[in-house]
Amino acid sequence: MIPSGVQIFVALEPIDMRFSFDRLSGLAKEQVGYDARGGALFVFFGRRRDALKVLFFDGSGMCVFYKRLDRGTFRLPETTEAGARHVEVDDAALEALLDGIEIETASPSRRSRARVH
Numbered sequence: 348m349i350p351s352g353v354q355i356f357v358a359l360e361p362i363d364m365r366f367s368f369d370r371l372s373g374l375a376k377e378q379v380g381y382d383a384r385g386g387a388l389f390v391f392f393g394r395r396r397d398a399l400k401v402l403f404f405d406g407s408g409m410c411v412f413y414k415r416l417d418r419g420t421f422r423l424p425e426t427t428e429a430g431a432r433h434v435e436v437d438d439a440a441l442e443a444l445l446d447g448i449e450i451e452t453a454s455p456s457r458r459s460r461a462r463v464h
Contacts, residue, residue: 349388349438349441349442350438351438352438353386353387353388353438354381354386354387354388354435355387355388355390355435355436355437355438355440355441356375356379356381356387356388356389356390356433356434356435356436357390357423357424357433357434357435357436357441357444358374358378358379358389358390358391358392358432358433359423359426359431359432359433359434360378360432361392361393361394361396362374362391362392362393362400363393364393364398364400366391366400367411368402368409368411371383371389371391371400371402371411372384372402372409374389374391375387375389375402378432378433379432379433383402383403383404383409384404384409385404386404387403388401388402388403388441389401389402389403390441390444392421392423395420396420396421396422396423397415397416397419397420397421398413398414398415398416398421399413399414399421399444399445400412400413400414401414414445416447419447421444421447422444424436424440424444
């Protein structure tokens with residue numbers, strides 16, 4: 348279960364799935380601009396988009412959640428901002444993403460819209 352209200356950043360550029368804690372923490376700082384120990388979740392995809400890693404700090408250390416699909420690919424959230432390196436999504440969008448449901452960016456008039464940075 349994903350805690351309500353936590354910031355969730357989805358990187359839009361694929362990574363080498365061999366990257367682990369330190370390298371992913373560096374990417375969080377470089378691409379998102381946040382310290383990985385700040386309480387947010389950082390989602391990274393592999394080049395084929397059949398695997399993803401979620402980096403987070405649980406209060407005592409860094410954790411990596413790794414999921415690889417048996418069939419199909421994960422759908423990246425869409426962005427309208429050219430050159431965006433990541434998108435901020437809500438907890439429901441992350442759960443849908445992990446379940447293999449396509450994420451659609453909400454219209455700007457909705458309160459829980461995906462934020463692009």
